[in-house]
Amino acid sequence: MSNKILQKKALIPGQTSLLVIDAPQIAKKAKPGNFVILRIHDKGERVPLTIADTDPEAGTITIVYLVVGKSSALLETLKEGEIILDVCGPLGKPTHIEKCGTVICVGGGTGIAAMHHIAKGHHKAGNHVVAIVGARSKDLLLFCDELGGFCPELLIATDDGSSGHKGFVTDVLRDRLEKDKDVTEVVAIGPVPMMEAVAKVTKPFGVRTVVSLNSIMVDGVGMCGACRCNVGGETRFACVDGPEFDGHKVDFNELRMRLAQYKNQENESMDLFRREHGN
Amino acid sequence: MAIKKKFNPIRTPMPEQPADVRNKNFKEVALGYSREQAIEEANRCIQCKVPLCQKGCPVEIDIKSFVGHLAAGDVPSAYRVLKETNALPAVCGRVCPQETQCEGSCILGKKHEPVAIGRLERFVADTFDSDSACEMITGHTACSLPNDQVKVACIGSGPSSLTVAGYLAARGVPVTIYEALHEIGGVLVYGIPEFRLPKAVVAREVGALWAKGVTFMPNWVGGKTITIQDLIDDGFDAVFIGVGAGLPWFLNIPGENLVGVYSSNEYLTRINLGRAYDFPNYDTPAPRPRNVAVIGGGNVAMDAARTALRLGAENVYITYRRTQDEMPARLEELHHAIEEGVQLELLTSPIAINGDENSHVKSMTLQVMELGEPDASGRRRPVAVKGKTKELEVDMVILAVGTGANPVLLEATPGLNLSKSGYIDANPETGETSIPNVFAGGDIVGGSATVISAMGAGRKAAKTIAERLKVEL
Numbered sequence: 001m002s003n004k005i006l007q008k009k010a011l012i013p014g015q016t017s018l019l020v021i022d023a024p025q026i027a028k029k030a031k032p033g034n035f036v037i038l039r040i041h042d043k044g045e046r047v048p049l050t051i052a053d054t055d056p057e058a059g060t061i062t063i064v065y066l067v068v069g070k071s072s073a074l075l076e077t078l079k080e081g082e083i084i085l086d087v088c089g090p091l092g093k094p095t096h097i098e099k100c101g102t103v104i105c106v107g108g109g110t111g112i113a114a115m116h117h118i119a120k121g122h123h124k125a126g127n128h129v130v131a132i133v134g135a136r137s138k139d140l141l142l143f144c145d146e147l148g149g150f151c152p153e154l155l156i157a158t159d160d161g162s163s164g165h166k167g168f169v170t171d172v173l174r175d176r177l178e179k180d181k182d183v184t185e186v187v188a189i190g191p192v193p194m195m196e197a198v199a200k201v202t203k204p205f206g207v208r209t210v211v212s213l214n215s216i217m218v219d220g221v222g223m224c225g226a227c228r229c230n231v232g233g234e235t236r237f238a239c240v241d242g243p244e245f246d247g248h249k250v251d252f253n254e255l256r257m258r259l260a261q262y263k264n265q266e267n268e269s270m271d272l273f274r275r276e277h278g279n
Numbered sequence: 280m281a282i283k284k285k286f287n288p289i290r291t292p293m294p295e296q297p298a299d300v301r302n303k304n305f306k307e308v309a310l311g312y313s314r315e316q317a318i319e320e321a322n323r324c325i326q327c328k329v330p331l332c333q334k335g336c337p338v339e340i341d342i343k344s345f346v347g348h349l350a351a352g353d354v355p356s357a358y359r360v361l362k363e364t365n366a367l368p369a370v371c372g373r374v375c376p377q378e379t380q381c382e383g384s385c386i387l388g389k390k391h392e393p394v395a396i397g398r399l400e401r402f403v404a405d406t407f408d409s410d411s412a413c414e415m416i417t418g419h420t421a422c423s424l425p426n427d428q429v430k431v432a433c434i435g436s437g438p439s440s441l442t443v444a445g446y447l448a449a450r451g452v453p454v455t456i457y458e459a460l461h462e463i464g465g466v467l468v469y470g471i472p473e474f475r476l477p478k479a480v481v482a483r484e485v486g487a488l489w490a491k492g493v494t495f496m497p498n499w500v501g502g503k504t505i506t507i508q509d510l511i512d513d514g515f516d517a518v519f520i521g522v523g524a525g526l527p528w529f530l531n532i533p534g535e536n537l538v539g540v541y542s543s544n545e546y547l548t549r550i551n552l553g554r555a556y557d558f559p560n561y562d563t564p565a566p567r568p569r570n571v572a573v574i575g576g577g578n579v580a581m582d583a584a585r586t587a588l589r590l591g592a593e594n595v596y597i598t599y600r601r602t603q604d605e606m607p608a609r610l611e612e613l614h615h616a617i618e619e620g621v622q623l624e625l626l627t628s629p630i631a632i633n634g635d636e637n638s639h640v641k642s643m644t645l646q647v648m649e650l651g652e653p654d655a656s657g658r659r660r661p662v663a664v665k666g667k668t669k670e671l672e673v674d675m676v677i678l679a680v681g682t683g684a685n686p687v688l689l690e691a692t693p694g695l696n697l698s699k700s701g702y703i704d705a706n707p708e709t710g711e712t713s714i715p716n717v718f719a720g721g722d723i724v725g726g727s728a729t730v731i732s733a734m735g736a737g738r739k740a741a742k743t744i745a746e747r748l749k750v751e752l
């Protein structure tokens with residue numbers, strides 16, 4: 001596995017990019033829902049990122065990331081042809097996919113990329129896939145062309161109304177669920193508040209709802225417990241038992257507070273990075 | 280050799296950094312003997328006709344002979360004896376619980392202090408340049424005689440796998456080690472801290488294996504990136520599983536998911552593998568607590584506590600439900616911890632961790648215990664003193680209460696029989712599992728134990744593999 005970046009595409013310049021990486025062994029094994037852990041330099045931390053697509057024949061995996069802190073900013077400095085120091089995977093349990101009827105896949109922000117891989121899996125399994133995507137405005141929407149390519153329905157929500165419904169994905173979702181009582185499953189991937197809101201909307205409909213938890217991870221193979229979360233009163237490790245769990249059982253409050261535990265250090269790290277990179 | 284006239288009943292003391300200096304740095308605590316000190320200590324050995332010490336060592340190092348060579352000042356010969364049975368002497372000399380193994384069996388210990396075998400082993404290994412180890416052992420560069428008819432894979436790169444690799448590489452067998460993390464060495468690099476076992480020592484031993492032709496594949500997760508069936512299909516003649524016991528246990532008490540509560544695995548992995556002690560120079564962050572409670576009484580608890588002290592905590596408590604005498608840690612580690620300022624909260628057992636309005640740890644409630652009747656293991660069982668609890672004000676809690684079998688590889692390996700407690704069922708004589716030519720050893724078979732017992736298991740499996748592959752010397 002050379003870990004070479006074969007292709008880099010700025011989806012939202014300076015904010016979100018897509019990388020196609022040469023990693024044949026991971027491409028061969030990865031299924032929708034899996035993630036990888038990267039390290040970008042020899043003093044780097046281990047960063048989990050969802051596998052947004054694979055091409056087993058070409059031996060490549062695709063990742064899409066949002067620049068939020070030092071590690072993602074460092075990743076953004078890499079160019080086509082450069083090598084990512086460590087790429088480890090595929091990790092996590094793959095999405096449970098079977099032929100089951102109509103599945104609504106909801107994606108928000110960068111989460112749309114990860115959702116796309118799962119939607120594709122459901123499509124391949126013969127399900128009727130409804131994709132609902134949301135972002136603040138039209139320019140921040142990702143993967144709409146790809147999703148439009150295989151989803152019979154693609155519904156859009158933007159905060160400012162620049163594309164599709166003006167408002168949240170949850171409005172569109174509620175609407176869609178009210179119209180159609182035969183939806184078997186809802187999958188939601190995106191920011192924690194979005195996943196929590198989706199779970200709240202689907203609850204009264206009694207529709208099975210899968211969310212993908214992005215808790216803080218260290219090893220990603222079940223050896224440290226950093227990623228633990230509370231699902232239905234039980235402690236589960238997101239990296240090996242998940243990352244997907246029943247959205248109606250997840251303690252989102254706990255997740256939120258655990259995600260924020262290194263805020264001060266993350267800011268310190270980012271400030272240092274900015275000073276070193278002169279901006 | 281008769282007991283010398285000037286026989287010294289006390290072992291040569293180990294030079295150490297002073298406690299109040301070392302509890303602020305990550306440099307190795309024990310500095311190692313000088314040549315003079317090593318030879319002086321080696322001369323305390325009376326070269327018994329029937330050396331009891333050797334029986335006490337799980338890999339049966341010919342201690343009498345290596346100590347004898349050292350007493351005569353012949354380090355290379357001493358090293359040759361060590362390397363015959365032990366692939367990682369510089370590591371074992373530092374971390375074996377010698378008081379219950381080799382030194383615990385030394386005859387001098389009956390009346391006086393036993394020979395400091397571990398310290399001597401460390402001296403010999405550190406002194407001898409390990410680069411030429413392979414020539415030393417085989418009389419020729421084993422690396423130049425690869426046997427391309429066979430190949431063996433190891434999963435996990437802890438001491439058990441490193442031993443398998445060393446043994447087989449010396450017989451010309453190409454070995455590939457697949458490791459889930461990005462560094463090689465297992466617990467030796469991500470668990471045991473720098474001040475006890477410097478990374479450079481592990482790297483040197485790993486480097487010697489590399490020089491012998493062992494291939495290392497970091498970032499390959501057995502059961503995820505590659506399965507055992509894949510390895511067999513790829514033509515590996517034997518597979519050794521040495522994935523350790525890496526699943527951290529929690530206590531299932533209220534408050535365990537509060538911010539500031541860590542498993543010892545997470546805490547030590549952040550610090551050791553992620554080098555979080557050098558944040559923000561390294562990117563992995565670590566908590567910066569003032570008052571820390573570590574739950575447990577083993578080596579892991581000692582390491583976590585001493586690490587927290589070095590990172591600037593004002594108070595570090597070790598809470599343990601029995602007394603100091605029952606603590607399973609190496610004696611030396613316990614002494615070092617107390618000298619450095621770790622406070623013991625004995626006969627207490629945590630019943631709740633309490634948080635503040637930001638869901639951050641602010642205290643821990645402890646149940647006060649007393650020792651009751653002896654249990655099956657002969658140790659007096661701790662029992663709760665009814666209604667008696669106490670509060671410990673802490674902003675961080677580290678759980679060092681043991682580990683179990685990590686299921687990642689096991690779940691992906693159909694046909695692999697497990698024991699009732701979830702470890703791999705392996706033949707104790709050969710290390711072979713329920714899948715032919717698939718072997719296992721170390722913590723994934725017996726549960727967490729010691730470096731040297733993992734190496735002993737690796738050695739047994741390697742021997743069987745060598746015999747099967749017809750490469751035994």
Ligand SMILES: Cc1cc2nc3c(=O)[nH]c(=O)nc-3n(C[C@H](O)[C@H](O)[C@H](O)COP(=O)(O)OP(=O)(O)OC[C@H]3O[C@@H](n4cnc5c(N)ncnc54)[C@H](O)[C@@H]3O)c2cc1C
Pocket residue numbers: 035045046047048049050051064065066067068069070071072073110113114213214215216217218243259260263266267270
């Ligand atoms: C299974 C999983 C899949 C993910 N997939 C994607 C993806 O496809 N695209 C994407 O943009 N992001 C994804 N993330 C989130 C991504 O890992 C974090 O954004 C990244 O680690 C931030 O690092 P940083 O140094 O840039 O930012 P920092 O400044 O270090 O952190 C910013 C925020 O990111 C989160 N974070 C920090 N460190 C970690 C860590 N080690 N593990 C998890 N979260 C962390 C925290 O909430 C933190 O507040 C995923 C996370 C998980 C657990």
Ligand SMILES: Cc1cc2nc3c(=O)[nH]c(=O)nc-3n(C[C@H](O)[C@H](O)[C@H](O)COP(=O)(O)OP(=O)(O)OC[C@H]3O[C@@H](n4cnc5c(N)ncnc54)[C@H](O)[C@@H]3O)c2cc1C
Pocket residue numbers: 374375376434435436437438439440457458459460464465466467470471472499500501502521522523524525547578579582609685687688720721722723727728729730731733
């Ligand atoms: C903090 C601490 C202090 C200790 N102190 C001492 C001491 O002083 N003296 C002593 O004798 N013992 C000590 N021990 C115990 C000793 O380290 C272990 O018993 C020993 O390391 C076990 O060796 P092993 O080969 O079984 O596996 P490990 O050393 O546990 O190594 C297993 C390796 O396998 C890797 N792995 C796991 N799953 C997979 C997978 N699916 N695919 C690929 N790789 C995988 C892991 O990442 C790891 O690198 C200590 C342990 C700890 C945690």
Ligand code: SF4
Pocket residue numbers: 335336337338339340342365371372375377380381382396397400731
């Ligand atoms: S390997 Fe361990 S038990 Fe054996 S002689 Fe060395 S220190 Fe003692």
Ligand code: SF4
Pocket residue numbers: 323324325326327330331332333342343346384385386387394396
């Ligand atoms: S038992 Fe002690 S004195 Fe006797 S040979 Fe072994 S180390 Fe030397």
Ligand code: FES
Pocket residue numbers: 216217218219220221222223224225226227228237238239240
């Ligand atoms: S990240 Fe360590 S157990 Fe999940």
